Amino acid sequence: MILSLMQSALLAAGQVFLKIAMQRAPKFAWKWVIIKDYLTNWPFLYCGLCMGGASLLWLYILKHYELSVAYPLISFSYVFGMIASVLVFHETVPATRWIGLVLIVAGTFLLLK
Numbered sequence: 001m002i003l004s005l006m007q008s009a010l011l012a013a014g015q016v017f018l019k020i021a022m023q024r025a026p027k028f029a030w031k032w033v034i035i036k037d038y039l040t041n042w043p044f045l046y047c048g049l050c051m052g053g054a055s056l057l058w059l060y061i062l063k064h065y066e067l068s069v070a071y072p073l074i075s076f077s078y079v080f081g082m083i084a085s086v087l088v089f090h091e092t093v094p095a096t097r098w099i100g101l102v103l104i105v106a107g108t109f110l111l112l113k
Helices: 002-024 033-039 042-064 067-073 076-087 095-112
Strands: none
Touching: 002 042, 002 067, 002 076, 033 042, 042 067, 067 095, 076 095
């Protein structure tokens, strides 16, 4: 469970860094200069590190646990993502999304029983 929570947290962190990187990036165009723009965009690189770490952790989880147990736990990345949207990006999240999040978590617990 702890490994899956760590993996979900890394997934969510990767998405947060990707969002920050895209906010800082220039307008997208199919040019060679875009490689320089993205390789010097530190949040984009942090995104890659988080996603790479999450992928390595996922490989370990898949090797040692049943998929029917491990896969539902990925849904906790939605929890971390929602919290990050409020704390990092100061987004207003309507009650219906919070209710949906609670249903996802409840469903995850039911799948694990």
